[in-house]
Amino acid sequence: MMIDIARRQATPWHLWLVGVLSLLWNGYGGYDFIQTTTRGEAYMRESGFGDEMIAYYAAMPTWMYVPWTLGVWGAVIASLLLLSRSRWAVHAFALSLLGAVVSLVYSKFINPPPALPPQLAMMEWMPYVIVGIAALLLWYASAMAKKAVLR
Template sequence: MTDNTSMTTSTPWHLWLVGVVSLLWNGFGGYDFIMTTTQGATYMQAAGFDQPLIDYYMGMPTWMYVPWVLGVWGAVAGSILLLMRSRFAVWAFGLSLIGAVVSLIYGQFINPPPALPAELAMMSYMPWVITAIAVFLAWYAWAMAKKGVLR
């Protein structure tokens, strides 16, 4: 007779893949946050931003730091918590998604940035890509929690 109360749900291989890839992706977001907040215009100029774009980001309203912090650090925490198989990954990715959506709405509809330089034109899609990835990670963590993989 087997005691089913002591059995645990095994960790699917894709959790490790999603966890590591999300940590790399979101880790870069953390790096970008730190560099932007500590180096400011110097970092942005080195990344190829022209002066109107640098002025736009340097003039970002103070309240926009809240969704930015939630988006970036919620995602980093979510990635770590996912790798730890913690159910709190769902909450962390949820906060990250809220931050991404608020940032997307602000940057696309309330106060759009100036046109990007030609060499950065593809970056105009990044807010949408970031939000789509945030949706996926929040869903994935929720699905893994529902299946009992996250504790």
């Protein structure tokens, strides 16, 4: 019993900060996923997408829903697991990163979308930002697991 107490690390303040920010970031991804898949065209028009972009998403192959779902909901679950200090957060962040990378490869190299309107041009970088944040969250969760903060 004493060994377990000695090995368990106190929760550092930054775990709560990273966990809450991660949940907010990934929670918005979940909101976007739900809105895109349930409201479709209406939501995309409200977001500033034109006819070409809406047609691009409507023509997305069914198999792409697997990595998209894995990336989005894996990240939401991973954020909750991180906040609960579960070592399973590492695995969930890894699956989320895998989904984000497959989505990035599809949208940048296999089937690039049409050009975005000028007011949304900065969104062309969003897949890279998503993969970068997913990689950082995986690294952070792995570091916390190695320090025995996650159990």
